[in-house]
Amino acid sequence: MxxxxxxxxxxxxxxxxxxxxxxxxxxxxxxxxxxxxxxxxxxxxxxxxxxxxxxxxxxxxxxxxxxxxxxxxxxxxxxxxxxxxxxxxxxxxxxxxxxxxxxxxxxxxxxxxxxxxxxxxxxxxxxxxxxxxxxxxxxxxxxxxxxxxxxxxxxxxxxxxxxxxxxxxxxxxxxxxxxxxxxxxxxxxxxxxxxxxxxxxxxxxxxxxxxxxxxxxxxxxxxxxxxxxxxxxxxxxxxxxxxxxxxxxxLHSVVDRAVDRLAFAGRPDTAREREELREAADSLARRPAPSSFALPPEAEFNRLVRRALSDYTHLGRLVASPLTGLPVIGERLSARGAQDQPLERAAELKAVLREGIERLRPVAGEFSTSDEWRFFNAVHYPYVVGLRPYSVRARHEDLTPDAAAALKWFRAGVPERTLHNWQNQAAALIAGDLRTRIEADPAVSGSAGAVPGSAS
CATH class of the missing domain: 1.20.1070 (Rhopdopsin 7-helix transmembrane proteins)
Known part of the structure; x- marks a missing residue:
């Protein structure tokens, strides 16, 4: 017993x-x-x-x-x-x-x-x-x-x-x-x-x-x-x-992270690098095979892009994203002669997302709070720059004038729920642009309807 x-x-x-x-x-x-x-x-x-x-x-x-x-x-x-x-x-x-x-x-x-x-x-x-x-x-x-x-x-x-x-x-x-x-x-x-x-x-x-x-x-x-x-x-x-x-x-990853923060208290860059490598190693077991990628329905694809944007600064987490199996990722790796490795695919996915964010920028220039800038601001500054406007524990140091102005604007005039809605809409726009490029590829245009990855 x-x-x-x-x-x-x-x-x-x-x-x-x-x-x-x-x-x-x-x-x-x-x-x-x-x-x-x-x-x-x-x-x-x-x-x-x-x-x-x-x-x-x-x-x-x-x-x-x-x-x-x-x-x-x-x-x-x-x-x-x-x-x-x-x-x-x-x-x-x-x-x-x-x-x-x-x-x-x-x-x-x-x-x-x-x-x-x-x-x-x-x-x-x-x-x-x-x-x-x-x-x-x-x-x-x-x-x-x-x-x-x-x-x-x-x-x-x-x-x-x-x-x-x-x-x-x-x-x-x-x-x-x-x-x-x-x-x-x-x-x-x-x-x-x-x-x-x-x-x-x-x-x-x-x-x-x-x-x-x-x-x-x-x-x-x-x-x-x-x-x-x-x-x-x-x-x-x-x-x-x-x-x-x-x-x-x-919980070994949680324990390792806590130990690294103590052991490398004076070297935060080293602790961050070790955490990124650890996340990448853990993500390999969750990573769908790139060859199994199939274009999912629009709502699911938008959700995957939104998830990848939220992990933009965590290269290790992007390793597990099914979007690393996008055909455009493999084409870009081949074009620059890079090895087809999980971290390389994650880095290329990050570059694709960065280009999608830049396409939301209305015109080249300084920071603006006008309506046409709201989607770009909603994803660029929180994800690319790393602003956390509603966190009381976040430390924002050495910000550029544009980032400092964006932080002030978020805190003073943008409720958190509004920012979340803008981010969802921006992710849908980025996903729509990316989906158009995928559907133009005949290799995947006939496989729509399947969901990448497997929860079995």
Whole structure:
């Protein structure tokens, strides 16, 4: 039983850490990662409690940790339905009510294991949330996995009340994690679909590294348990080593970045160079093969261009962009005799984007705030120059007169939402120009309709 608990614990902890490392800035990813990590903590707390007394019911910490994925579940579904937009206030209130209801009902269900109304609350509220968001989830595989996960959740929450006596004491909680793992995988697929990147190779690489680390370090604690028997200390050692192994491997880039900032505090250029190389190395596993590029629908192509513009100053992140497979990229590399390498393709994509931005410039000259300049200003100064006008922590030093005037104008006269809308429109204009050039190439004009990259 302990082996099963450790395996489920390791999978949940790895999934949560992997999602956080992959796309920490996305709300759906953050909620799913918090849910997976909360479930892993619930497994660990339950195993520790049973190491003291195998016949004890779950303790308070187990109930609280298990309530975390139940609370985050509706928020994940809501964010999957609204990946890039503002969540309506009515839906936020409904989901907040759902979260509180699940928190209270889940704690009572695990504490008392009684009350016929508890499983009804636990099952019905997430199902209602899913029914509210189902049609707005864009990727059909994500919709299918979310459906399976939500149905499993609705069925699984009845186990602690009605089937706890039919199953071994330590088996109920690991069984309830199947639906959470399915939903977490659905979030990873949705993220890969949104980014246009590969998922299978990236997850397989991360899982192999984390699995090997867990086997090496957790296996030593397992040998201690075989030699000395199960106790609270040895169980805590086993779960602690396993958690450190799987999360350390999944979050290695985050740890490396923090160490570099400390080690190279006096040499920020070196730290930035190392971060760029690290991002490029991590992006290789997510990079679609350039030969597999096919022209996607207009809306998807605009979204990919918008994503690439936001990564303009991060050459390592551009390595993973499916736009590196554009035919024009290969033609430009051949024209200047450069090697067809991932970093070269990313650098060429950056040059193509830079040319697209320059085409938005009305006329050559100094900075202006007139209407015809708004799209150029919206992408040139934040992305090319690196201005962050609404960040209180950003340091803007050694700015040119034009950049200083643009910064003042953004802060004084351009709301953040307006700038975001201008950037979306500018990205659509750049994408439209680029798409026209692609469609003029007969090699790709017949392949429209496919989405570059693979989220499988």
């Amino acid at each position: 302990l082996v099963l608990q450790v395996c489920v614990f390791a999978i949940a902890a790895w999934l949560g850490a992997h999602l956080l490392a992959r796309s920490p800035g996305k709300p759906a990813v953050r909620w799913a990662a918090v849910g997976a990590l909360g479930y892993a903590l619930a497994i660990g707390a339950d195993a520790l409690a049973r190491s003291v007394d195998p016949h004890d019911p779950p303790v308070l910490w187990t109930c609280l940790f298990f309530a975390v994925p139940m609370v985050t579940w509706p928020f994940v579904l809501l964010r999957l339905a609204e990946p890039g937009g503002e969540v309506p206030a009515g839906q936020r209130r409904l989901v907040a009510f759902t979260a509180v209801s699940l928190l209270i009902a889940g704690g009572l269900a695990f504490t008392f294991r009684s009350g016929a109304w508890l499983p009804a609350v636990l099952a019905v509220v997430p199902l209602l949330t899913f029914a509210m968001t189902f049609r707005r989830i864009r990727h059909r595989r994500v919709r299918a996995l979310s459906t399976v996960a939500t149905l499993l959740f609705g069925l699984g929450v009845t186990l602690p009340v009605y089937a706890a006596d039919l199953l071994p004491d330590g088996l109920v909680l690991p069984m309830l994690g199947v639906d959470l793992i399915v939903l977490t995988v659905a979030v990873a697929i949705a993220d890969a679909f949104d980014e246009g990147t590969e998922l299978r190779a990236d997850m397989a690489r991360s899982a192999l590294f984390s699995g090997l680390a867990a086997l090496v370090f957790g296996g030593q604690a397992g040998l201690v348990i075989l030699a000395m028997g199960t106790s609270t200390a040895t169980t805590a050692l086993l779960f602690g080593l396993t958690a450190a192994a799987v999360t350390g491997q999944a």
